Amino acid sequence: MSIFKQFIKSLYSPNDIAKYRYQKIGKTILYVFFLMFISVIPFVYHFGVLTLEIVNEGREVVEEELPPFYIRNGELTSDLQEPLTIRKEKITFIFDSTGTMTKEAAERKTNVIALLKNELVVTSTGANTQSFSYTTIGEMSNETIVSFFDSAKGAIWIIIPIIFIVFYTLVSGIGFLKITIFSYLALLLAKLFSKQLVYRHAWRITAYCMTLSTVFFMIMEFMQIVFPFHLYLDWFIITIMMYLSIREIPSPKVKR
Structure with missing residues (x-):
């Protein structure tokens, strides 16, 4: 059989x-x-769809909708005085340089990319969560992240397999x-x-x-x-x- x-x-x-x-x-x-x-x-399937959405929409959000910011010494800094939430079709972007939102609050959401005060939190379908401390990422700004998305677009079909x-x-x-x-x-x-x-x-x-x-x-x-x-x-x-x-x-x- x-x-x-x-x-x-x-x-x-x-x-x-x-x-x-x-x-x-x-x-x-x-x-x-x-x-x-x-x-x-x-x-x-969901990872592939989410990755494509992050690359395509993430670049647009960082370049056009987020305020000027930089990550230095493990902290996110900008002129915003309160958290900013940007909802797209399949992904929600959260930007909080004030420290108001906690990692635990971000983890309760689905399909979210959260730039918090001290770490990056990514949640996907099925309550899967990954967090990355800024100390491991190094110094970054709007311009460097946009450049990263441009590079990732070409390598995405290698990364997913x-x-x-x-x-x-x-x-x-x-x-x-x-x-x-x-x-x-x-x-x-x-x-x-x-x-x-x-x-x-x-x-x-x-x-x-x-x-x-x-x-x-x-x-x-x-x-x-x-x-x-x-x-x-x-x-x-x-x-x-x-x-x-x-x-x-x-x-x-x-x-x-």
């Missing part, structure tokens, strides 16, 4: 998942890489670790239901039990819907699929 057919059946058929426990480990590993690839698609490879590698590593840990839970469930299951078979079953949860959260991330208890819901879905799949394993026959 092809990986794509296994992918479809793993969404709804615990009986088929239970049968996959006997397949070769190489095919299961390949399936995990395929599953992790699917899981990072929303991030890469590199980010994808790094992120995909990280997510894949976490995915394999997650399967390894949940496999012990599968062994526990098998013991509770008096099913014969060794660790290598539990690992294979666990890999396919992650399919429904992965697809569900991939769709939610595409739609930019954030769940407050994302981690616990993920664990719950995987555990339910493991429970249903292990129940499909035939019980050992008892000799009289």
